[in-house]
Amino acid sequence: MASVGLLALVDDIASLLDDVSLMTKVAAKKTAGVLGDDLALNAQQVTGVDPKRELPVVWAVAKGSYLNKLILVPLALVISAVFPIGVTILLMLGGLFLCYEGMEKLAHKWLPHEESDNEHKKKLAAATTDENVDIKAYERKKIKGAIRTDFILSAEIIVIALGVVQGETFLTQAVVVSLIAIVMTSGVYGLVAGIVKFDDAGLALIKYGQGGSKxxxxxxxxxxxxxFLAPKLMKFLSVVGMIAMFLVGGGILVHGLPFLHHLLEVLNTSLGAVMKVMMPMLFNGGVGLIAGVIVLSIVTGIKKLF
Structure with missing residues (x-):
């Protein structure tokens, strides 16, 4: 009987690991849409920092990101256990926020804002060269701002991951969401460290290639x-991230609103094989754009009122 019980336990563990592996892959695909913008945004956060201090600053923000996840993961799991519908509500809000953020970036070129990008860059450059500026205090301010931004992005990632495993056992939810939190944080800040040092690698190659050999x-x-590629990489990541916001945010809204999901199914019935593959992506992106316009209009109107 003991051996039978042990075999049953091993079978349960193997089944759990299979579920975790499958759910983690699905959750990783869903949350990857936020990754491009996350990379670009966090890489931009260290702009203006002394090049020698870039990696320590990235590490400080990464530690803050892990702390954010340590707060958010248990909180999300408790909400899922006590108030399951709350996950769907948070997921929909997260989708709307993604659409709003994407539309805000898209509209940045023609909507009036306080200062231009060039003026902002001049201020950053002045901060690093002005002897009257406390560099350590400047770094701390940058780190705190980056960690606050990361908190929002971390919440989006965790809610999306939790939405994938909604309906699974509590243990599966806890393991999958925790794995996504760890993998995404390690991946994002590892890549951010590489991105911010990309131009330094180019300078080093030029410096050590002063000889006459081939x-x-x-x-x-x-x-x-x-x-040449370093600044273009940042722009590319920013564009990819913006597109991903509409696709992921719109996809969340389509999945959460039955009438939109039904409309997509109706559209797919009259299409060819190629368009059936493309239509969900185009439809999600279109819904994301429309939602972004609506939310941005509301937010802009409220800002004007106050």
Whole structure:
């Protein structure tokens, strides 16, 4: 009897691991949509910091991100256990926020704002060269701002991951959401560290490629290419992240609102094989754009009132 009980326990553990593996893969795909914007946003947060201090600043923000997850994961799991419908509500709010954030970025070029990007960059440059500025206090301010931003992005990731495992056992939910929190944080800040040092790698290659050999010439050219690509990489990540916001946010809304989900199914019935694959993405993106316009209009109207 003991051996039978042990085998049953092993079977249960294997089944749980299979569920966790499957759910984690699905949750990772869902939350990956936030990753592009997360990378660009966090890489931009260290702009203006002394190059020698970039990695320590990224590490400080990463520690703050882990602390955010340590607060948010148990809170989300408690809400899921005590008030399950609350996960759906949070998920829908998260979807609307993603659409709003994407539309805000898209509208930034033609909506009036307090200062231009060039003026903002000049202020950052002045902060690092002005002897009257306390560099440590400046760094602390940047780190705190980045951690506050990360809190919102972390909440989005956790809620999306929790939405994937909604209806599963509490243990499966806890393991999957915790794994997503750890993997996403490690992945994001590992990549951010690489991105902020990308241009430094180009400068190093140029510096050490001053000889007359073919290899030195190759190093210089590679360094020049890296310096050319570094700012374009940031812009590319920002664009990809913005598109992902509409796709992920719109997808959440379509999945959560039955009439939209039904409309998508109706549209798919009259389409060919290729368009059936493309339609969900186009439909989600369209819903995300419309939702973004509506929420941005409401927020802008409220700001004007106050």
């Amino acid at each position: 290899f030195d010439g190759f190093q210089r050219k590679l360094g020049q290419v890296i310096l």
